[in-house]
Amino acid sequence: MNDIKISDMLNMQKDLYELHKDTWSPLEAKYGRNFILWMMEEIGECISIIKKKGDLAIIEDENVRKAFCEEMSDVLMYFNDTLLRYGITADEISSSYIDKHKKNMKRNYVKEYKSKYEDR
Structure with missing residues (x-):
């Protein structure tokens, strides 16, 4: 079973950032708000799955559950990107x-x- 710590998530986001730092916005506070907005967009995608597929499908349908978990992971990734840009530690x-x-x-x-x- 995988159980990830906040510090692990932050380090993973730092690794992803390092891979794309030439094209992504810097890890600076002035960009933090953008990542909150993108996180909200991902929350909207979670809501869309709930609206289109229903609550039970997330529990009972493996493909819907996988899609929902992926969108929730996107939410967490943007959350961690926001923490990084504001210098908030684990x-x-x-x-x-x-x-x-x-x-x-x-x-x-x-x-x-x-x-x-x-x-x-």
């Missing part, structure tokens, strides 16, 4: 993720969303 994003998870575990989502929509 340790930083991991710590932030853990902290956010701890915060979310203490949240009362029902109460928050109820009050959020009652104010409108």
Whole structure:
């Protein structure tokens, strides 16, 4: 079974960048927003599979599942490209993720969303 770490993904993206650095935008912050936009485009492709094939097809149809996983991988690749362009390390994003998870575990989502929509 493959289980990849964030640091591995970042290194893989660096390797891919090195292979194409003559034609790809530099690993600089001013290009980070473009990679977020491209990530959103890939999320749209994931949504398209859901809309066209349905949720169950992703679970039950091997070809649909493979296509969906490929699009989700594209999302992760652009996510990692964004981290690289903003100089965010695997340790930083991991710590932030853990902290956010701890915060979310203490949240009362029902109460928050109820009050959020009652104010409108």
